[in-house]
Amino acid sequence: MIAARIxxxxxxxxxxxxxxxxxxxxxxxxVFKSTCAACHGAGIAGAPKVxxxxxxxxxIGEGYDKLLAHAINGLNAMPxxxxxxxxxxxxxxxxxxxxxxQSGAKFKEPEVKAxxxAxxxAxxxxx
Numbered sequence: 001m002i003a004a005r006i007x008x009x010x011x012x013x014x015x016x017x018x019x020x021x022x023x024x025x026x027x028x029x030x031v032f033k034s035t036c037a038a039c040h041g042a043g044i045a046g047a048p049k050v051x052x053x054x055x056x057x058x059x060i061g062e063g064y065d066k067l068l069a070h071a072i073n074g075l076n077a078m079p080x081x082x083x084x085x086x087x088x089x090x091x092x093x094x095x096x097x098x099x100x101x102q103s104g105a106k107f108k109e110p111e112v113k114a115x116x117x118a119x120x121x122a123x124x125x126x127x
Contacts, residue, residue, distance in 0.1 A: 025090055027094060028097055028099070029098050032095055039078070040099060046076060046077060047077070050103055051102050053103055056105070064105075064107050071095065
């Protein structure tokens with residue numbers, strides 16, 4: 001009972017991540033659920049509701065690149081990256097594809113480029 005009372009509060013409900021580890025990119029569905037669903041799930045503040053082809057038809061007609069630019073830079077009431085500056089542009093691109101495809105588009109999932117390999121260290125000279 002004493003151990004439970006003195007246990008650090010930060011141990012409950014938090015996931016600690018190594019800030020130096022490579023970032024694990026989220027899927028479009030994961031980003032939608034964590035960031036975008038608040039507005040695009042219910043059509044709040046003029047946001048087109050995901051799954052409503054009529055609300056997305058004109059937007060999809062503008063093309064993927066324009067939708068992506070709006071998602072990254074913000075538009076009207078939507079802040080850049082849906083208000084989550086920690087999201088990578090690839091995560092935003094995946095989310096645009098996910099949301100638009102749920103609403104009638106046929107966009108292709110963006111490719112993720114592998115990070116450039118670090119140059120190999122020169123072998124040490126023998127003396």
